[in-house]
Amino acid sequence: MNVHYMESRFGPQGWAYWPEREDLSIEFMRLLGAAQEGGSAVAECCVTAGRIDVSDDNSWYGEWKRLADANHERGNKAFSKGYVLTARGNWLRAINYYQSAALPFDWTDEKYRVAVESMRRCAREYVGHGSPRGEVVSIPWPSGYPLEGYFLPAPDSSRRAPAVICIGEPGQRKEEYLYKVARYARERGIALLAVDLFGAGPDTRFDEVVGRSDLEMTIGCIMDYLVDRDDVDEGRIAIVADGWGSSFVARGIAFDDRFAAAVCDGGLWDLVERTFLRDRLAFPAGGIVGDMGLSRVARNLKCPVLISTGERGWLKAERVRELCDGLKADGRDVTLKIFTSEETAAMQGHADNPTLANEFIFDWIVSRLGMPAQ
Known part of the structure; x- marks a missing residue:
């Protein structure tokens, strides 16, 4: 394999398949990591x-789309013969390959739209033929922009089950959670709602929505939907913010006391931004954010919070520890887990080893929801 050492870009343990295209190299690493969860095949x-x-984005698109189409068709043929498990395995890989094919292109590009629509078709087939059968759901949101989600019920449908919401930052798609986290919820008897901000269909007004100043209202709307279901235990609902590149989810849970647990940045990005502002305005230093104190988000966190990150993530590990110490000192129930390069799962979003991170995350969720260890 033509792998190049990349200490300056990925850290001492880093590598890149294409040094001249860091974005595609990171995406390729994500694809390889997804193989552990059934989201790709290494070969x-x-x-x-x-x-x-790699110098031609059309080549990237064409090769990954060809692979996605092959898996999609293989899945369809298996399904036509009654081999549902094989069909779902192929559809799951196709979802990931279509997502990768679209990566270099803007959402207005026809190639992007074709890949995303094919990805959504595979996801619907995968969700609709699970056991128990999942649902494609619509969640009301202000301004006539309904959110779309995939609801995968808990295996035991005889009683209300705990549930976990999985949502990424604006721009992340819910389809990837079907291979990233679905099995961890299912194996632990937890229902999963995977949701994003793209709405339903390729022609949604995402560019308008993502610029809203009240974007965190989304979290309350999603919770409203879940508590109205008769198969969900409204007292045992957790949320997982995938990737946490901002405090979008943390802002949502800070002013909604219905959550039993949350895996997110705990408002750290708000604290970092406040520190940056303090330094730019030459405020005197003191405490973790000078005289500005904790942000409203940090002060209003009510449920237990897990902050899970890697030492090669966007924020330096020592900075994360410092900020978490400030949250604990203020009485917040915060658990910090920093994955090292030696154990892996150390990249942003744990892309290099999502399995290791998800095992820790979902065991923590189980403990906070008062469920027996599995």
Whole structure:
């Protein structure tokens, strides 16, 4: 494999398949990491990567879409013969490959739209043929912009079950949670609602929505939907913010006391931004954010919060520890887990080893929801 050492970009343990294209190299690493969860096959990924002309985004698109189409068609053929498990496995990989194909293109590009629509079709097939059967749900949101989600019920449908909401930052798609986290919820008897901000269909007004100043209202709307279901235990609902590149989810839970647990940045990005502002305005230093104190988000966190990150993430590990110490000193119930390069799961979003991170995250959720250890 043509792997190049990349200490300056990825840290002492880092590497890049294409040094001249860091974005595509990171995406390729994500694809390889997804193989552990059934979201790709290593051999397929390596063969496909070997055919790509990295200087041509159309080559990237064409090769990953060809692989996605092959998995999609293989899944359809298996389903037509009654082999549902094989069909779902192929659809799951196709979802991920279509997502990768769209990566270099803007959402207005026809290639992007074609790949995303194919990805959504595979996701609907995957969700609709699970056991128990999942649902594609619509969640009301202000201004006539309904959110779309995939609801995967808990295996035991005889009683109300605990549930977890999985949502990424604006721009992340819910389809990837079908392979990233679904099995961890299912194996622990937890229902899953995977949701994003893209709405329903390729022609949604995402560019208008993402600029809203009240974006955190989304979290309350999603919770409203879940508590109205007769198969969800409204007292045991957790939320997982995937990737946490901002405090979007933390702002949502800070003013909604219905959550039993949350995995998110705990408002750290708000604290970092406040520190930056303090330094730019030459405020005197003192405490973790000078005389500005904790942000409203940090002060209003009510449920237990897990902050899970890697030492090669966007925020330096020592800075994360410092900020978490400030939250604990203020009485917040915060658990911090920093994955090291030696154990892996150390990249942003734990892209290099999502399995290790998800095992820790979902065991923590189980403990906070008062469920027996599995």
